[in-house]
Structures are given as C-alpha cells and as structure tokens.
Amino acid sequence: MQLEIFQVDAFSAEPFGGNPAAVIPLQSWLPDDVLQRIAEENNLSETAYFVRNGETFDLRWFTPTVEVDLCGHATLASAYVLFEQLGEQAQVLRFNTRSGELRVSRNADGSLAMDFPAKQPVAVDILPGLLQALGLGQAQALYRSDDYVVVIDDALSLDTLKPDFVALSAFDVRGIAVTAAGRGFDFVTRWFGPRVGVNEDPVTGSAHTSLAPIWAERLGKNVLSCEQGGGRKGQLQCEVPGNGRVIISGRAALYMRGTVYI
Template identity: 55%
Template structure:
C-alpha cells in the first residue's frame, strides 16, 4: 500500500481496464484522496493526465464518494474508471470487503471481485429510435449499411456489419456539433455478440477505447435483438478491450471486466 506524507502530492495509478494484456483496454487515471480538492484542481489533474477519464475518490461512511473527469468536463458515469478505481482499492489499498460501494452522480454503484474479473452493478438504460440527425453519417464517414439511429446518453448508430466499424475515420470537428455526450457505432459480430466504437469530441475524448457506461444501454439493446441475457462485447479501434454483460431483472446490468496496472507513482501539485 502506498503511503503519502506530503500534502503536495497524492498517490497516482494508471490502470488499463477491460483487458489482461499490456497496452490493451482503456487506461484510466486513479487518484485516491483523503478530502476533496477544488473542482478546478480535479479538472486540471485530469487535463494533465490527458486520459479519457481520471477517477477521484474519498472514503465516506459506508463506502467511497467517486467522481470522474475527462480532460474537459466532469461526467455523470464512467465504467472503465470505476473498474480502475476498484482494482486499486482491492489490490493496492487493502480493501478487504466483498463489495465496494461507490456514491456517485449516478447513484450507488457496487463492484465485487470474482477471481480475475470485477463485476460492476450499474443501472440499465434504454435507447429511443430517432430520425438520423442531418450530417451525422457524413461526420462519421459512413455512406451506406445503416440499420438505424437511436438516442440514449449517446447517439447510437447501428450498422450492418463489423467491417464498417473497422473502417471508421470520423471528422471529429464535425461530430462536435451534435448535442450529445458521444456517438456510438455498433454491429453484430461472429466472435462476440456485438462490437462498437465510441467517439466523444464533445467531452474532450475523440475516441474512447472501451466505454463501460455505454454498455448500460448497448447491452439491453442487444439483449432484446439477440434474445439472450448474457452477452460478450468488444469495443475499440486500434486499441480494444472486452466486456461481459449480464442483464438483471431489476433494471440493472452487470458489467464484468478485468484490469491491470500500468503505472504507479505520485502526482505533484
């Protein structure tokens, strides 16, 4: 366990979430705190890290208060940084309980360890079918093979096959104009139940390798299409990660993934 006696430094971990191999999955910064720094300082740390998300948490009665920041904004929910924070608590900070309870903007989130996997219990969300927003497909660089477009926390574009996803090269400046957290493109796959890529220049993240929070609505969507409650998923372009999603009967979704630490050190203020 890292100790910290210097008030001008905080422990820092970089954890690759949703992977078991080096340089895979989605890297997240994790900064355990004893008390909250100013919002401005948290945002500056996240910008300095320049990762899609940095997680910050402090101990509170019954668990931990957890927050997430992209390099540009604080967000309501982040899956991979929650997984990274849980890995740090279980493996570096001596957490001995069975379930970690995080108090967040999205309510209480629970994470448990199952051998080399971690299970995150998140609220399930729904998607609403919409007309394709003008300019969206051009911004994504998609000319055909579109099945439909839906809206949840993100815009979701369903395409006919994985080849379209592999060939995506979006115009990120053009994507910024859409009033949404991000844009997901998804398709069925032969190896996995579904695959996807996530783009979020609106929140300062051009492409997120693995977006756990997007699977709170992608998993229920694909569960209905495929008629199954347990699904395997892969997300990413050049850098990828894998997830296992289980639809529960209480309007929750369990998202399973592995993680590994890449960097351990201190952050100097």
C-alpha cells in the same frame, strides 16, 4: 502536496490493452478546478478520484475538459486499485456518484463486476449529417440515450471508420457509439466523444448501459460478450437481468504507480 496516482488499463488482462484511466485516492476533496487541471495534465480519457465515506466511497470522474456523470472503465480501475493495490477487504465496493450508488464485486474468475443502472435508449430517425460525419453510407437504426447509438450491418467496417470529429461535436449528446453484431462477439462497438474532449474512447463501460439492453433485445439473450475499440481494444461481458440494471464485467491491469506533486 503529494498525491498517489495509479494508471490502470481497464477491460484488459494485460497492460497496453483496454482503456487507460488514472486513479487518485484522496483523504478529502480538493477544489474542483484543481481536480480538472490534474485530469487535463494526465491527458487520459478519464481521471477518477475517490474519498472514503464511512463504509462507502465518494467517486468522481473527469475527462481532460469536463466532469462526467458516469464512467465505467474508471470505476473498474478504481475498484481494481482498492481491491488489488490498497488491500480493501470488503466483498462489495459501494461508490456514491452523480449516477447514484454503483457497486463493484469480484467474480469467481477474478474479473470485476460493476452493477450499473440500465439506460433505455429510444429509437429515433437518423439525423441529417450524422452518417456523413461518421464516414458511413447507411445504418440499420439509430437510438438515443446519453449517446447516439448507430447500429450497422457490417462489423468489419468498424475498423475503417474515420469520423469527422469537428462535425460530430455539433451533435448535442455525450458521444456517438457505432455498433454491430459479429466478429467473434455478440456485438462490437466504437465510441466517439469529441464533445466531452475524447475523440475516441477505447472501451466505454458506461456506454454499455445503453448498448447491452439494445443487443439483449435484438439477440434475445441476457448475457452478452462484447468488444470495443479501434486500434486499441478491450473486452467486456454484459448481463441484462431485467431489473433495470446492467452488470458489466471485465479485467484490469496496473501500468503505473507514482506520485503527483502540486
């Protein structure tokens, strides 16, 4: 069997930036263990698969170790493949996912806008051992949704973080985001997910469904410029319209197109 595969750098206007994702269009679903083994072989933070379903697309995402409920950058990559590589003519792409229907449209500037359900993080007490595992001395606040979100004062200190990934994997959440205001953006973030097989994700679109509402409230604005990453970074714009959704916009660039043989 031969499958077409695309590797796309999401949340970057050029290759070698943002977050790489593999995208594999399918005519019908393969067994789950095959989907997982392909994702493991790709060894990217996410491999996305989609199957056309009438006027919509069924979309799933796999890390090298698990299937996940929501992935932003691989959704952006999938929409880019459909719009820019496969000639999809629809004005809005509708994806059926574990997290409900997700919609992606084109902005006037050529970026892609993803309409995601917003998360409502809850403030919690800072947990014993969490800051130590992150290599942090202190934090302003801690929130919990799918991830723990650690808010810190100094945006520049994000670049020097050296987490203990074994220690972080003991915390029962999908991942841990560390975020701060500043550095030329409304907020900047790094995201660590050793529990789902991704020690660090360069740009995590789904994490911004929690991050954007937090920063919208903190900064008193509903359109936010964002950057995520350590050595490799990507840029996003988030809009929090107040209707239970977050609009996450970014660009994408094709790095590779090829064939999988199984």
